[in-house]
Amino acid sequence: MSVFEGSGVSVKYGAVTALDSVDIALEPGILHGVIGPNGAGKSTFIDALSGRKRVSSGRVTLDGEDITRRSPRWRRGHGVSRSFQRTSVFGSMTVREQLEMVARKNHEPDLDDVIETLALGDVTERVCSEIAYGTQRLVDLAISLVGRPRVVLLDEPCAGLVADESAQMLTHVRTLCKERNVAAMVVEHDVDGVFGNCDVITVLNLGKVLATGTPAEIRADETVIKAYLGSAA
Numbered sequence: 001m002s003v004f005e006g007s008g009v010s011v012k013y014g015a016v017t018a019l020d021s022v023d024i025a026l027e028p029g030i031l032h033g034v035i036g037p038n039g040a041g042k043s044t045f046i047d048a049l050s051g052r053k054r055v056s057s058g059r060v061t062l063d064g065e066d067i068t069r070r071s072p073r074w075r076r077g078h079g080v081s082r083s084f085q086r087t088s089v090f091g092s093m094t095v096r097e098q099l100e101m102v103a104r105k106n107h108e109p110d111l112d113d114v115i116e117t118l119a120l121g122d123v124t125e126r127v128c129s130e131i132a133y134g135t136q137r138l139v140d141l142a143i144s145l146v147g148r149p150r151v152v153l154l155d156e157p158c159a160g161l162v163a164d165e166s167a168q169m170l171t172h173v174r175t176l177c178k179e180r181n182v183a184a185m186v187v188e189h190d191v192d193g194v195f196g197n198c199d200v201i202t203v204l205n206l207g208k209v210l211a212t213g214t215p216a217e218i219r220a221d222e223t224v225i226k227a228y229l230g231s232a233a
């Protein structure tokens with residue numbers, strides 16, 4: 001049994017099936033990448049696993065307990081956190097105010113650790129709208145880590161970052177996953193970053209799992225190469 005599992009997860013938007021019986025199993029200290037073309041269902045999958053979107057079938061478990069019908073708030077309170085594809089920092093708050101607001105909701109008395117780990121010490125008193133976009137994305141990551149969640153689901157933390165920032169972000173994610181023993185899932189378009197940092201990769205296409213395996217297995221998978229990687233492999 002894995003700490004966090006989605007099995008046979010399906011989601012419909014009206015007549016459109018966005019996710020069709022998708023499985024995932026997350027383990028502590030293992031970074032699980034999810035890749036796939038635009039519209040593959042990656043964000044929908046995070047929405048389903050985090051409780052934001054109701055599943056039409058399938059189940060989600062935490063420590064083997066069925067949490068499929070639990071609210072996003074309940075899941076966050078029980079150690080399952082997520083981030084969003086678009087930055088969710090409030091522009092008018094300082095970085096510290098923003099983190100303190102999340103800390104109050106999640107009974108986290110100690111923000112210093114997360115601030116230090118992500119090297120945000122220099123910007124804590126700055127207003128979020130005035131810091132660089134790359135730093136805002138680090139604040140997004142920091143928000144998801146407040147309260148020491150055991151499961152973290154990240155939706156494109158590198159979206160909009162330049163290559164160097166993107167590489168640094170994925171290094172942070174990998175380090176945090178290992179140091180905090182977090183069961184982590186990261187959705188990303190930065191294929192090289194995912195192959196270089198993730199322990200396991202799931203490829204989604206048209207709402208279905210094409211393949212799950214180690215980076216080496218995924219790189220060599222004919223179906224994945226045809227449908228997604230092409231020359232990038």
Ligand SMILES: Nc1ncnc2c1ncn2[C@@H]1O[C@H](COP(=O)(O)OP(=O)(O)OP(=O)(O)O)[C@@H](O)[C@H]1O
Binds near residue numbers: 045
């Ligand atoms: N609110 C919605 N209403 C209707 N259809 C939706 C809605 N949100 C997403 N979809 C559809 O569901 C499918 C999966 O979308 P999703 O956003 O999960 O893809 P994604 O893999 O995250 O894509 P991207 O890489 O562009 O972020 C797409 O066909 C999309 O058009």
Ligand SMILES: [Mg+2]
Binds near residue numbers: 042043
């Ligand atoms: Mg998406």
